[in-house]
Amino acid sequence: MKCVIAGGNVKVLGRAVHSLSRIGDELYLEPTEGGLSLRAVNSSRSAFASFLFAPLFFQLYEPGSTGPDTELFRCKVHMKSFLGIFRSLPSLEKSVGKCLILLKPRASRLVLQLHCKYGVTKTHNLAFQECERLQAVFDTQRCASRLCAPARVLAEAVVHFPLTLAEVTLGTGPGGKIGLRNYVEEEAEPSKTMVTELWLAEDEFQSVAVAPGSHITFCLKEFRGLLSFAEASNLPLTIHFDEPGRPVIFTLDDTVLEVHLVLATLSDLESNSQSPSTNGVSHLPAPSDDFPDDLESYMVAMETSEGGLEGPPSPTFPLRTPRPAKSQPEEKEEEEEEEEGAVPGTPPHKKFRSLFFGSVMTPGRPDPATSQEVLAEDSDGES
Amino acid sequence: MPFSAPPPASGERYALSASLDNARHLSSLLRAVHFQDHATCLATASGLRVTVEDAKCIQANAFIQAEIFQEFSVQEESVMFRISLSVLLDCLTIFGTSSLPGTSTALRMCYRGYGYPLMLFLEEGGVVTVCKINTQEPDELLDFDFCSTKVVNKIILQSEGLREAFAELDMTSEVLQITMSPDKPYFRLSTFGNAGSAHLDYPRDSDLMEAFHCTQTQTNRYKISLLKPSTKALALSCKVSIRTDAQGFLSLQYMIRNEDGQICFVEYYCCPDENISEAEL
Numbered sequence: 001m002k003c004v005i006a007g008g009n010v011k012v013l014g015r016a017v018h019s020l021s022r023i024g025d026e027l028y029l030e031p032t033e034g035g036l037s038l039r040a041v042n043s044s045r046s047a048f049a050s051f052l053f054a055p056l057f058f059q060l061y062e063p064g065s066t067g068p069d070t071e072l073f074r075c076k077v078h079m080k081s082f083l084g085i086f087r088s089l090p091s092l093e094k095s096v097g098k099c100l101i102l103l104k105p106r107a108s109r110l111v112l113q114l115h116c117k118y119g120v121t122k123t124h125n126l127a128f129q130e131c132e133r134l135q136a137v138f139d140t141q142r143c144a145s146r147l148c149a150p151a152r153v154l155a156e157a158v159v160h161f162p163l164t165l166a167e168v169t170l171g172t173g174p175g176g177k178i179g180l181r182n183y184v185e186e187e188a189e190p191s192k193t194m195v196t197e198l199w200l201a202e203d204e205f206q207s208v209a210v211a212p213g214s215h216i217t218f219c220l221k222e223f224r225g226l227l228s229f230a231e232a233s234n235l236p237l238t239i240h241f242d243e244p245g246r247p248v249i250f251t252l253d254d255t256v257l258e259v260h261l262v263l264a265t266l267s268d269l270e271s272n273s274q275s276p277s278t279n280g281v282s283h284l285p286a287p288s289d290d291f292p293d294d295l296e297s298y299m300v301a302m303e304t305s306e307g308g309l310e311g312p313p314s315p316t317f318p319l320r321t322p323r324p325a326k327s328q329p330e331e332k333e334e335e336e337e338e339e340e341g342a343v344p345g346t347p348p349h350k351k352f353r354s355l356f357f358g359s360v361m362t363p364g365r366p367d368p369a370t371s372q373e374v375l376a377e378d379s380d381g382e383s
Numbered sequence: 384m385p386f387s388a389p390p391p392a393s394g395e396r397y398a399l400s401a402s403l404d405n406a407r408h409l410s411s412l413l414r415a416v417h418f419q420d421h422a423t424c425l426a427t428a429s430g431l432r433v434t435v436e437d438a439k440c441i442q443a444n445a446f447i448q449a450e451i452f453q454e455f456s457v458q459e460e461s462v463m464f465r466i467s468l469s470v471l472l473d474c475l476t477i478f479g480t481s482s483l484p485g486t487s488t489a490l491r492m493c494y495r496g497y498g499y500p501l502m503l504f505l506e507e508g509g510v511v512t513v514c515k516i517n518t519q520e521p522d523e524l525l526d527f528d529f530c531s532t533k534v535v536n537k538i539i540l541q542s543e544g545l546r547e548a549f550a551e552l553d554m555t556s557e558v559l560q561i562t563m564s565p566d567k568p569y570f571r572l573s574t575f576g577n578a579g580s581a582h583l584d585y586p587r588d589s590d591l592m593e594a595f596h597c598t599q600t601q602t603n604r605y606k607i608s609l610l611k612p613s614t615k616a617l618a619l620s621c622k623v624s625i626r627t628d629a630q631g632f633l634s635l636q637y638m639i640r641n642e643d644g645q646i647c648f649v650e651y652y653c654c655p656d657e658n659i660s661e662a663e664l
Contacts, residue, residue: 081579084553119591120544121584122584123583124579124580124581125579125581126579
């Protein structure tokens with residue numbers, strides 16, 4: 001894969017990397033025919049972000065050659081190493097004219113070369129690891145509610161919450177207002193907790209299509225990273241959400257860039273609920289009521305199971321659905337499939353890969369026949 | 384304003400006596416070489432040289448010529464002593480390090496000779512501080528024997544182009560590799576850290592390149608921890624000259640312009656890393 005980013009877009013790329021660094025420790029690079037995708041997932045797999053840079057974003061874009069049976073090469077690198085190259089955004093803007101990215105699988109090197117002022121060239125040779133496709137299963141079409149606002153409105157709203165605040169609840173209120181409130185654990189003592197709540201009028205949003213009485217709780221920290229990117233790019237941010245427990249999807253759209261941030265949300269249970277793992281693979285078709293009480297025991301169950309869920313499935317990431325043609329100017333659907341939260345190095349279910357490969361990033365091409373069935377069956381010794 | 388210190392009781396004159404209207408002319412240069420606690424001071428008729436060394440591999444010298452001082456007199460041919468550079472800097476900046484425009488600390492320095500402490504009289508806004516810093520037997524200093532005739536490769540760069548590079552050096556790399564060549568890549572700085580390798584190339588026709596005299600392709604490696612302190616000198620300087628000799632010894636000379644526009648020099652000498660140094664293409 002070879003691509004060249006020129007001028008102001010270098011800074012955009014740098015900001016995207018900064019944003020992704022707030023999510024996970026590894027940066028996944030996936031060149032496709034439809035553009036270069038940079039992705040990250042957090043360790044608990046409850047947050048997933050992807051930045052897809054269309055070929056037009058680049059001065060030159062060559063995803064590489066593929067044979068009939070081979071896939072485009074993809075890899076992951078340490079986030080720190082990649083971020084280090086784009087660490088100082090002001091100096092990127094000031095001195096970098098061009099950025100060249102070369103992925104040479106045979107030489108085992110990922111080369112990033114910055115062409116700077118005064119003829120100076122900075123070349124970084126990064127080590128990478130081959131990896132499986134990192135995908136999350138989500139579908140914005142199936143979300144009952146949708147909000148779209150300029151990033152600035154949301155940034156100004158979020159500034160009222162402390163930086164250390166973990167979770168925030170977004171919901172609808174009387175008079176069509178949209179509210180934000182910090183999420184307080186049930187065990188917290190009312191006398192020692194500060195509750196901040198703010199309401200935004202409908203007209204602050206570019207579009208509001210929400211199911212009345214709906215609300216979701218998600219991790220604010222992970223959202224902030226995307227928010228600062230959105231603000232800097234001056235793009236409107238769209239929030240797709242559904243019932244509590246189902247993932248919230250934040251999208252940013254532009255002619256050359258498509259950004260998705262998928263966050264798990266707290267389920268609405270009587271007792272303390274947790275963000276279920278974002279693992280889209282389960283062997284039970286419906287959520288069960290025996291939801292484990294605390295996240296820890298749930299996660300332990302996740303980790304110890306041999307690739308399958310022992311508890312109830314994650315209802316957060318639904319199965320894939322057909323996606324509309326890419327020519328739509330508004331938010332595009334993107335179904336991807338979350339990697340099994342299994343033992344690292346375990347190849348994903350071959351079934352999934354062969355079904356999903358090639359369908360995600362192909363603009364304009366109709367999707368291959370897909371079914372709504374329980375494809376998310378855990379096949380690890382259990383199917 | 385400078386003021387006179389009382390002469391020594393016995394009537395003999397000080398071995399070294401100097402006064403400086405603005406102590407920052409001295410303190411900022413000393414900071415550029417402050418990577419070890421102790422320094423060796425050598426005063427001659429031409430001025431003051433402060434030397435700091437580490438690991439028998441690296442030596443930094445700060446030169447403050449006699450002309451920078453309002454008064455500078457050395458009795459014998461030369462006067463030399465070892466002193467705590469940290470304490471000296473603390474005293475020179477005793478009135479604070481932030482510089483308000485128009486205010487400066489005046490300095491008078493006196494040294495009676497071998498065995499005597501270095502006396503500093505500092506004054507700012509009418510407040511006077513007297514400091515007495517003990518001196519020690521001077522150490523034997525390294526002699527890199529680096530003279531112009533032995534220089535193989537030499538370039539002079541505008542510091543602006545290197546500052547950011549040095550500040551962002553991958554410190555997980557043990558070495559800084561410097562390649563100088565009449566052919567591509569001309570001048571290259573490389574690191575080999577945990578993230579991978581990084582190379583910074585400066586072409587010979589770059590606007591930053593003030594002079595380019597490379598006769599032979601040389602690649603040498605230096606311990607990055609030893610060279611990193613030179614970033615301070617680089618930050619103060621407007622130009623830097625980078626020279627290597629046949630053995631791969633490195634000389635970095637920084638031209639520093641002080642607040643009054645006067646020129647001072649700081650230089651760093653460094654031995655190549657024994658294990659790996661070679662002249663290679």
